[in-house]
Amino acid sequence: MTTTTVRATCPHDCPDTCALLVTVKDGVALEVKGDPDHPPTGGVLCTKVARYTERTYHPDRLLHPLRRVGRKGEGKFERISWDEALDTIAARLKEIAARDPQAILPYSYCGTMGLLQGEAMSGRFFHTLGASLLDRTICATAGATGYKYTIGASIGTDLEQFQDAKLILIWGGNPIASNLHFWTRAQEAKRRGARLIAIDPYRSLTAEKCHQHIALMPGTDAALALGMMHVLIEENLLDHDYIARHTLGFEELKTRTAEYPPARVAAICGITEAEVVELAREYGQTARRGEAVAIRLNYGVQRVHGGGMSVRAIACLPALVGAWRHAAGGAQLSTSGSFPSNKIALQRPDLLKHPARTINMVTIGDDLLRESSPQFGPKIEAVVVYNSNPVAVAPESDKVMRGFAREDLFTVVLEHFQTDTADYADIVLPATTQLEHLDTHTAYGHLYMMANNPAIAPLGEAKPNTEIFRLLAARMGFDDPCFAETDDELAAQAFDKKDVRAVHFDWESLKAKGWQKLNMPAAPFAEGGFPTPSGKCEFYSAQMRADGFDPLPAYLPPHESVASNPALGAKYPLSMISPPQRNFLNSTFVNVASLRAAEGEPHLDIHPSDAAARGIAHDDMVRIFNDRGSFTAKARVTDKARRGLVVGLSVWWKKLTADRKNANEVTSQNLTDMGRGPTFYDALVEVEKLVA
Numbered sequence: 001m002t003t004t005t006v007r008a009t010c011p012h013d014c015p016d017t018c019a020l021l022v023t024v025k026d027g028v029a030l031e032v033k034g035d036p037d038h039p040p041t042g043g044v045l046c047t048k049v050a051r052y053t054e055r056t057y058h059p060d061r062l063l064h065p066l067r068r069v070g071r072k073g074e075g076k077f078e079r080i081s082w083d084e085a086l087d088t089i090a091a092r093l094k095e096i097a098a099r100d101p102q103a104i105l106p107y108s109y110c111g112t113m114g115l116l117q118g119e120a121m122s123g124r125f126f127h128t129l130g131a132s133l134l135d136r137t138i139c140a141t142a143g144a145t146g147y148k149y150t151i152g153a154s155i156g157t158d159l160e161q162f163q164d165a166k167l168i169l170i171w172g173g174n175p176i177a178s179n180l181h182f183w184t185r186a187q188e189a190k191r192r193g194a195r196l197i198a199i200d201p202y203r204s205l206t207a208e209k210c211h212q213h214i215a216l217m218p219g220t221d222a223a224l225a226l227g228m229m230h231v232l233i234e235e236n237l238l239d240h241d242y243i244a245r246h247t248l249g250f251e252e253l254k255t256r257t258a259e260y261p262p263a264r265v266a267a268i269c270g271i272t273e274a275e276v277v278e279l280a281r282e283y284g285q286t287a288r289r290g291e292a293v294a295i296r297l298n299y300g301v302q303r304v305h306g307g308g309m310s311v312r313a314i315a316c317l318p319a320l321v322g323a324w325r326h327a328a329g330g331a332q333l334s335t336s337g338s339f340p341s342n343k344i345a346l347q348r349p350d351l352l353k354h355p356a357r358t359i360n361m362v363t364i365g366d367d368l369l370r371e372s373s374p375q376f377g378p379k380i381e382a383v384v385v386y387n388s389n390p391v392a393v394a395p396e397s398d399k400v401m402r403g404f405a406r407e408d409l410f411t412v413v414l415e416h417f418q419t420d421t422a423d424y425a426d427i428v429l430p431a432t433t434q435l436e437h438l439d440t441h442t443a444y445g446h447l448y449m450m451a452n453n454p455a456i457a458p459l460g461e462a463k464p465n466t467e468i469f470r471l472l473a474a475r476m477g478f479d480d481p482c483f484a485e486t487d488d489e490l491a492a493q494a495f496d497k498k499d500v501r502a503v504h505f506d507w508e509s510l511k512a513k514g515w516q517k518l519n520m521p522a523a524p525f526a527e528g529g530f531p532t533p534s535g536k537c538e539f540y541s542a543q544m545r546a547d548g549f550d551p552l553p554a555y556l557p558p559h560e561s562v563a564s565n566p567a568l569g570a571k572y573p574l575s576m577i578s579p580p581q582r583n584f585l586n587s588t589f590v591n592v593a594s595l596r597a598a599e600g601e602p603h604l605d606i607h608p609s610d611a612a613a614r615g616i617a618h619d620d621m622v623r624i625f626n627d628r629g630s631f632t633a634k635a636r637v638t639d640k641a642r643r644g645l646v647v648g649l650s651v652w653w654k655k656l657t658a659d660r661k662n663a664n665e666v667t668s669q670n671l672t673d674m675g676r677g678p679t680f681y682d683a684l685v686e687v688e689k690l691v692a
Contacts, residue, residue: 624666
């Protein structure tokens with residue numbers, strides 16, 4: 001018996017992208033630890049990934065190909081061979097492609113963030129096939145689009161600098177649950193005298209540990225940012241030199257912010273006028289003293305109608321006060337734009353020989369139920385799902401389920417477990433977990449290129465996504481040499497070595513070390529140099545005007561709120577948000593017994609006054625409903641949820657709940673103002689006590 005330590009990377013949809021050390025003895029992974037030498041990880045893992053061996057060796061792991069033998073959704077399958085599975089899939093896809101390959105749809109997202117096991121060989125396969133393209137918008141596109149119009153790319157404050165800030169605004173996120181290693185640095189900043197302010201409709205675990213919590217209504221963040229700008233300008237808490245040299249459109253912005261005095265903003269946001277004024281003053285005065293002020297934006301801000309504009313408005317703040325001058329100042333939404341990843345080489349879009357339509361993954365519920373038409377194109381006849389669980393995570397869930405339940409829809413699912421979506425598959429293919437395959441990663445919360453080495457051999461007959469799509473390509477008769485490239489050869493193409501940020505990239509050395517920091521300045525915009533068309537932070541964006549948007553920051557009310565839609569609000573008077581459970585990551589980890597036990601069962605947090613008005617007591621079972629559907633949960637009567645708001649922490653597997661439903665029964669397929677993203681936190685509901 002021999003014991004070895006293998007360098008790996010956490011693959012999950014989290015900004016931390018931790019460096020892992022996997023202890024392996026006699027071919028068995030015994031322990032997964034954080035790499036103490038990797039600066040962002042610092043040897044610490046979240047409770048989820050610290051138990052990663054429980055997931056890999058879970059008794060319910062899918063280890064063999066399966067074929068459905070029951071009704072769709074019933075979850076009844078029989079074991080078949082890989083040859084039979086591949087032959088069946090190829091035969092059906094060939095038949096459909098002969099009519100129109102656009103009737104075939106890939107459906108995937110960030111079940112792994114790996115550049116290889118994500119969209120490398122799969123991209124090559126679907127481009128060669130000529131399948132419909134998937135608009136992968138279900139998480140971050142609204143905010144990324146708004147940030148890009150303003151800053152130029154998803155580039156921001158380096159994680160490793162936040163501990164030196166003197167004021168940190170944690171806006172629209174709960175990093176204790178979803179960005180642990182940022183929270184570690186925020187806590188260090190706090191110990192050094194920094195002030196932490198949480199801006200969030202919900203008093204989350206993070207908000208409870210900040211000096212102040214501003215509980216605005218969902219979807220009103222742009223108004224708050226504009227109100228802050230109003231005060232900064234009125235009270236001259238500005239860095240005029242930075243504005244003159246490194247921004248565009250200040251005079252136009254000044255005119256716009258005059259429309260958002262604190263009294264109006266307070267009414268929109270459901271907070272006090274004093275909160276607006278004091279937040280702006282604290283932000284501006286701290287910066288004026290020459291101290292670093294930082295904003296950690298997160299994606300909760302942008303899952304509403306005006307989500308793109310919300311991020312855009314917030315992203316204007318650092319340039320107004322010169323916060324970008326400091327390495328510990330500025331803002332971070334995502335660091336993903338810092339990476340020169342070579343997705344064109346990996347995914348080969350040139351293999352698509354004819355134009356293909358694009359299906360938005362947010363509207364999969366509607367789209368699976370559409371018939372062929374000149375506007376839509378062919379009816380969707382086949383879906384290949386990998387790295388995603390749409391039956392649990394996509395909005396307006398009843399439609400999603402009805403779409404996947406179509407007997408004429410051929411569905412293939414690549415998975416580790418028999419998820420809600422896998423229950424609707426015709427063929428299920430067992431995929432490897434991160435401990436069983438090779439991959440390379442970027443990050444969206446730090447600046448390190450990462451490598452993942454396989455620690456153990458694949459369990460059972462599981463195969464990496466890359467290998468599954470190679471095998472499918474061969475069955476389909478695709479003979480382009482790109483399908484013969486190994487995972488190592490793919491990984492060697494992952495980063496553009498000609499780019500100065502990755503000038504030292506070499507795959508073999510990255511594999512050996514596990515991680516390597518990009519060549520980036522500590523303060524990326526200290527002297528301007530924004531990657532916008534003008535090279536400046538664009539308060540006024542000509543590109544936005546050309547794209548049909550208001551070129552200045554603006555407040556766009558939610559699709560659904562009592563103020564913006566009074567008629568709907570009279571019927572459904574409570575706003576609902578469904579942020580992540582601490583021990584889940586989207587729908588990943590829900591089936592790990594120890595983690596699910598920590599969460600207990602689905603809960604709904606409701607304010608005491610809202611509960612009393614409905615005769616609801618703590619621990620009562622309640623029904624949450626609107627015109628789209630309903631789900632049940634146990635009420636927690638608490639002022640963590642502000643008045644007029646209910647909070648259903650998510651995303652539960654449907655099959656693991658009492659009523660086989662989750663919060664996405666009531667979310668909508670409405671899209672954001674820009675980026676065509678989801679509006680999960682833009683929903684009105686009513687709540688009633690369930691009578692036994």
